[in-house]
Amino acid sequence: MKEVIFAGKCDGIGISHVSRDCDLDETIGFYKNEYQIYYILDGERFFYTNNKSFKMSKGTLSFIDKKRIPFTNVIGGKYHERILIEIEETWLISAGNTMELDLRGFFNDFHGVLQMNSRQQEMIEKKLRKMEDVLKAEKPYASAKVKELLFSIIIMILNGAGTRQDEYHTLGGKMMRYVKVKEIMYYIMEHYSEIYGLEDLAGIFYLDKSYLSRIFKEVTNFTVNEFINLQKIDHARNLILDDSLSIEDISKKLGYERLSYFDRVFKKYVGMSPLQYRKSRKTT
Structure with a gap:
């Protein structure tokens, strides 16, 4: 209540x-x-x-x-x-x-x-x-x-x-879920370009998909796919600054199968397309 x-x-x-x-x-x-x-x-x-x-x-x-x-x-x-x-x-x-x-x-x-x-x-x-x-x-x-x-x-x-405050030691169920989700998050941060979504992670960590989805959202306030995309787009910002790489090269490097999807995801999180971002960084 x-x-x-x-x-x-x-x-x-x-x-x-x-x-x-x-x-x-x-x-x-x-x-x-x-x-x-x-x-x-x-x-x-x-x-x-x-x-x-x-x-x-x-x-x-x-x-x-x-x-x-x-x-x-x-x-x-x-x-x-x-x-x-x-x-x-x-x-x-x-x-x-x-x-x-x-x-x-x-x-x-x-x-x-x-x-x-x-x-x-x-x-x-x-x-x-x-x-x-x-x-x-x-x-x-x-x-x-x-x-x-x-x-x-x-x-x-x-x-x-x-x-x-001093650290408070507890081994409650929520703490266990927190520790498990942190393990998954660090794995995503290391292998973001190789992971396509929830099903991949469920297999890697031997967890039920619905359970993994629920605890990940509860702990992080992100869905699994949102967090994967955040990692990819964060790295994309740096790769875009390298003029030797085409936008398509960057898309493939990050594990996106379609350039149009990468373009859409990048624009969602950054507010502009990858090409617009590259141009804007050149003028600053």
Whole structure:
């Protein structure tokens, strides 16, 4: 059972306040795979990253770096009440430039779980509830106020608020699924050009296809095919810079049987065709 206490957004930022008494697979938020900040008001969750587990309990503030979302998951806990802030990368970069802060670097440095003391908890909860209030009231200045409050929380952390949580040792079923999925992910990263999809991986790891598909999505928030394509396109960006390789050569090198399909997938993830990307990189 879940209760959505509040959900609202402004340009580049989404905020959701949820109470739930079980660990559900579906997410409640506005953006997929963007920068995230979790604050736990009550109960507990578990933050898994780099094959380690950290307990998120009352008064913890957790930061998730977008680049590490495929290797990070927040799951577990019989009951919890949390506030989640999701931040679009385009806004984060723009805001960081305006404020003269490297905000992507900030999320990289503070990726993980921080425990706030009682005074810090009081201050952060006041700021988070104020964010909800101004969005509910739909005031003309709501977006500006939300962003001001978000920056004030970031400044608190930069000034030394919070202490790093120690690793929490657990061998629960979810942890086992997490470890198995990480093994599969690292295999994909090493053999991305040789893998065509879910069926290949199911055979390699001796797993049922539907089970593999379900746990992979649960842990990474990507489908298997999405993650394979992300690896291929990431490598394609570098290969395209080599003028000695034709776009067709690159497509074959990455394991795409049809050039038209490679072109379509590349455009989906990059926003332009491979040829347009090559031309754009020459002018920068």
